[in-house]
Amino acid sequence: MDQELQSSHHYIFLAVILLLPLLAAKLRRRNCCTNPPPGPWQLPVIGSLHHLVGALPHRGAMRDLSRRHGPLMLLRLGELPVVVGSSPAAAREVMRTHDAAFASRPRTATLRELTRDGLGVAFAPHGEHWRQLRKLCVSELLGARRVRSLRHGREAEAVNLVATVASLSSPAKPVNMSALLARYVTDAIVRAVVGDRIRDRDAFLEKLDEGVKVAAGFSLADAFPSSRLARALSGAARRARAHHREMTRLMDGVIEEHTQRKAAGDGNDDEEDLLDVLLRVQKDGNLQVPLDMGTIRAVIIDLFGAGSETTATTLQWAMAELMRHPAALRRAQTEVRRVLAVAGECRVSEESLPEMRYLKLVLKETLRLHAAVPLLLPRECQEETRGVLGFDVPGGAMVLVNAWAIGRDAGIWGEDAEEFRPERFEDGGGAMAGVDFRGTDFEFVPFGAGRRICPGVALGLAVMELGLASLLFHFDWELPGGAAPEELDMDEGLGITARRKSDLWLQATVRVPVPNV
Secondary structure, X not given: OOHHHHOOHHHHHHHHHHHHHHHHHHHHHOOOOOOOOOOOOOEOXXXXXXXXXXXXXXXXXXXXXXXXXXXXXXXXXXXXXXXXXXXXXXXXXXXXXOOOOOOEOOXXXXXXXXXXXXXXXXXXXXXXXXXXXXXXXXXXXXOHHHHHHOHHHHHHHHHHHHHHHHHHOEOOEOEEHHXXXXXXXXXXXXXXXXXXXXXOHHHHHHHHHHHHHHHHOOOHHHHOOOOHHHHHHOOXXXXXXXXXXXXXXXXXXXXXXXXXXXXOOOOOOOOOXXXXXXXXXXXXXXXXXXXXXXXXXXXXXXXXXXXHHHHHHHHHHHHHHHHHOHHHHHHHHHHHHHHHHHHOOOOOOHHHHHHOHHHHHHHHHHHHHOOOOOOOOOEEOOOOEEEEOOEEEOOOOEEEEOHHHHHOOHHHHOOOOOOOOHHHHOOOOOOOOOOOOOOOOOOOOOOOOHHHOOOOXXXXXXXXXXXXXXXXXXXXXXXXXXXXXXXXOOOEOOOOOOOEOOOOEEEEEEOOOOOOO
C-alpha cells in the first residue's frame, strides 16, 4: 500500500460515496467460492482496506490479522480478493503443491503502465513469454558460470567502495552507508549488465528508486479496476506512465552508450556482459518468443531494479544488525581478517569467500529477519483452486506469501525469533541449523520458491558477500557520537522492499590499508 491509500483517507470515503451503487451491485453478483479462507470483517465496497491503513502491511496488519484468522487468510481490497499465506505450510501450498495454479502475476493498472512496451521475467504472466525468458535467465544470464565470469567487475567495485569510505572518513565525520552501499550495489549490477559504469548514474539511481516506489503503489484504480471514476481519481497510473517514458529514455541511452563503447573497442571484449548476451540472443533469433527491444529493456530494468534494490537493502540491514550486536561484529571481522591473513591477501577476493562461513551466517540471519521483499512479489490465482490448506482460493485472487512473518515466527524459530543470532544456522545451533533459502525449506523463503523463485540469487549473494567482507576487513566501525548499540534506529520504511526508514550513518576507522583504485 502506498501513501495514496495510507495517508489520504478521504479518497477511500469519497470512493465509497461515489462508487457505492455501482460496486455494491457488482460485488453481490460476484461468483464466490464455496469455502473461502477466513478473514477479518469487511466494510461495504472497500472491503478490508481499512485494516491496512496506517501500518506496514507485512508487519502491523497482515501478520497480526493472520494470528487471529489463520495462516491462510482472505482480504478484499475493494473489488480485488487477496489471499495471504503466513506459515510454512501455506507457503508450501502456494509455491509447491499448487505452484502451477499460482504461477502468474497480477496485471494491475499501475503495472500495465510500467510495462507497456515489454515484459521482463519479474512481472510477466505465466505463459510462453515468461517460460522463454526464465530459460534465458537460467541458462545464459544468471547461472553460476555466468556469475563467476563477472567476478572481476564486482571485485573492482568493492575496491571502489572501500576507497570511497576511506576518503570520506574522519574522526569527526560519519559516512552515510545507506547511500554508499546503494551506489556500490548499483555499480556492481550495472557493470555486470553493460560491462562498465554509465554516464547518467545518479539520474538512473533516482529513477530506479522511483520505480520501486511506483511499483509498490496500490491505488484506487488497482482496487476498483472496473471503475472509470476510480481511474480518474487515481494518479498512480499517470505517475507510472511518466516514469515509464523517462525510464525508456534512460535505458535507450544506456544501450546506445554500450553499443558505442563496444564499437570503439573499449573494455574487455573477451568478457560478455549481460546486455551482450541479450543482443546476441536477439540476433540469433533462437527464442520462440521474439526478443524485441521493449523486452530487452524490460529484462535489463528487472536486473537493475530487483538486483540493486534488494541487495542494497539487505547489506544495509546486515551492517545495522552488526552494529547492534558488537559480539557478532567482532566475530565476523576476526574471521574475515584471519582468512585473508592466511591467504596473504591485502584485499578481499571472491576466491576467499567460501572460507568465511560466519559471514554467510550473518547474511542468512539478516535475510531471515529482514526479507528484502517481505510479501514477495504477488501471484495471481488463474482459476478457482480447491484444497489449499482445506480452503478454496477464488479465481483472479492476488496471492501473497508473508516471508517476513514466517521468518520471525516464534513457533518455528523459537522464543528468540526476533533476535539477531547468526549462530542459529551453525551445525549444532538448533533445529533450524540446516535450513536454507534456496526454495526447498518453506520456513525460510526470502527469495520465494517454485517456478517464480528469484533467478538472481547467485548474483545478489556474490555482491553482498564481497561488499560486506570488504567493509569488515578494512575498517573498524562505531556508531556516531559514541551512541549505544540499542539506540540505533531500526524502523522500516514503506515500500515494496523492507528498506530502512532512516539512512545508516556510521563512523569508519581504517584498520587495514585500502588498495589503490
